[in-house]
Amino acid sequence: MNIYDHPTFHMACQQFDLVADHLQIPTEDRARLKYPKRALTVALPIHRDDGSTQVFFGHRVQHHLTLGPTKGGLRYHPDVTLGEVAALAMWMSWKCALAGLPYGGAKGGIACDPSQLSSTELERLTRRYTQEMIPFIGSQIDVMAPDVGTNPQVMAWMMDTYSVHKGHTVPSIVTGKPVGIGGSLGRREATGRGVAYLVNRATDTLGLDLHRSTAVVQGYGNVGSMAALALARYGAKVIAVSDVHGGLHNAGGLDLMALEQHVARHRSVVGFPGADPVANDQLLLLPCDILVPAALERQITEANAGRIKCRILAEAANGPTTPEADVILNQRPEIFVIPDILCNAGGVVVSYFEWVQDLQSFFWGETEITDKLFRTLEAAFVQVVGLSRKQKIPMRLAALSVGVKRVHEAKQIRGLFP
Numbered sequence: 001m002n003i004y005d006h007p008t009f010h011m012a013c014q015q016f017d018l019v020a021d022h023l024q025i026p027t028e029d030r031a032r033l034k035y036p037k038r039a040l041t042v043a044l045p046i047h048r049d050d051g052s053t054q055v056f057f058g059h060r061v062q063h064h065l066t067l068g069p070t071k072g073g074l075r076y077h078p079d080v081t082l083g084e085v086a087a088l089a090m091w092m093s094w095k096c097a098l099a100g101l102p103y104g105g106a107k108g109g110i111a112c113d114p115s116q117l118s119s120t121e122l123e124r125l126t127r128r129y130t131q132e133m134i135p136f137i138g139s140q141i142d143v144m145a146p147d148v149g150t151n152p153q154v155m156a157w158m159m160d161t162y163s164v165h166k167g168h169t170v171p172s173i174v175t176g177k178p179v180g181i182g183g184s185l186g187r188r189e190a191t192g193r194g195v196a197y198l199v200n201r202a203t204d205t206l207g208l209d210l211h212r213s214t215a216v217v218q219g220y221g222n223v224g225s226m227a228a229l230a231l232a233r234y235g236a237k238v239i240a241v242s243d244v245h246g247g248l249h250n251a252g253g254l255d256l257m258a259l260e261q262h263v264a265r266h267r268s269v270v271g272f273p274g275a276d277p278v279a280n281d282q283l284l285l286l287p288c289d290i291l292v293p294a295a296l297e298r299q300i301t302e303a304n305a306g307r308i309k310c311r312i313l314a315e316a317a318n319g320p321t322t323p324e325a326d327v328i329l330n331q332r333p334e335i336f337v338i339p340d341i342l343c344n345a346g347g348v349v350v351s352y353f354e355w356v357q358d359l360q361s362f363f364w365g366e367t368e369i370t371d372k373l374f375r376t377l378e379a380a381f382v383q384v385v386g387l388s389r390k391q392k393i394p395m396r397l398a399a400l401s402v403g404v405k406r407v408h409e410a411k412q413i414r415g416l417f418p
């Protein structure tokens with residue numbers, strides 16, 4: 001499938017092939033499970049603030065529609081390609097199935113640098129993308145959410161554009177919206193909160209004391225910052241964080257409240273007083289109990305997997321660990337991996353709750369949402385740890401096995417038309 005040619009798509013395919021072998025999925029079923037059902041690429045001309053016109057390229061990939069509508073984030077980043085988006089869509093499929101959600105996976109993106117666009121330019125780009133996507137999306141077809149470079153405001157513009165086109169308000173077209181227009185309480189915090197919940201469960205499993213643990217977080221956006229705060233609430237000491245501009249390290253622990261104010265003012269962790277600068281590649285090698293990659297794909301590679309010094313690798317980002325790194329990690333039993341499709345599933349779980357609330361126009365309190373989130377994650381965690389132990393397989397293989405098997409079974413039950 002040359003249209004998806006990209007290192008991240010190859011990585012997702014390599015992982016799938018390992019699982020398909022493990023599950024002994026018949027060869028004739030594999031391509032149908034692996035390749036996306038459909039994809040749309042659009043050219044997006046917008047007026048820049050200086051009066052010029054610029055064309056951006058956007059994509060949306062829907063991986064499978066066997067279990068319901070597709071669900072997945074929208075990414076604004078200069079490196080977005082169709083292949084990267086396809087890989088992220090595939091992972092969303094296995095993640096939703098692992099969590100027992102009635103969705104297939106999807107992902108979208110626009111190749112752009114949002115930090116170089118004004119708010120009005122971002123709005124025009126978002127509305128243009130939504131307009132172009134109208135034949136391809138819908139509350140029962142494909143529902144978007146925030147990812148790297150997008151936020152609740154972007155979702156609000158999408159919802160508004162779609163609703164204006166339909167002639168009535170359609171909150172269920174996106175999740176991760178502001179609460180004031182049908183967003184869910186607890187959605188902004190959900191991914192990071194889920195990461196911390198699962199880290200806490202991993203420390204139980206390993207007999208570690210989270211109160212005496214140290215954590216290092218790569219990427220300080222929505223997921224990384226919320227995970228850091230939630231880990232601190234469980235008693236962990238966050239000793240290093242980073243963003244695309246650089247990192248900070250203080251072995252005595254960072255003051256996260258003060259850091260939040262610094263980031264709000266400077267839009268970066270860099271320059272925060274009371275901590276030493278650390279480069280992103282060095283940050284991953286700092287000795288700690290919990291290492292949380294929460295930025296982009298392919299950060300733990302064969303070059304550094306043998307040198308990371310943590311007890312728990314909590315994959316808050318999607319695809320942070322390459323298959324080559326997995327081979328090395330599989331020979332390091334002292335590291336407990338919480339694989340991405342489990343570790344960051346809290347986001348899509350609460351997105352699902354948001355969609356359900358929007359469809360029924362009846363909203364739940366935050367306690368109810370957090371309680372339902374933790375129950376869902378608990379069930380997935382117990383299942384993955386149980387399978388990993390029973391079959392003596394790595395946690396990633398166990399998690400992917402549960403997800404892929406569910407989608408395979410659903411496809412078998414529905415049959416092939418005609």
Ligand code: NAD
Pocket residue numbers: 146147148149150191218219220221222223224242243244245280294295296297316317318344345347348
């Ligand atoms: P975000 O845009 O809010 O934050 C991304 C962060 O990563 C920023 O701080 C950015 O500066 C930093 N970053 C980018 N490149 C980096 C690099 N090379 N080194 C260090 N830091 C770098 O995005 P997000 O929503 O927090 O998403 C982060 C990851 O979590 C992505 O892999 C995303 O797919 C995944 N994820 C997000 C959600 C969600 O609910 N937002 C849910 C599940 C998974």
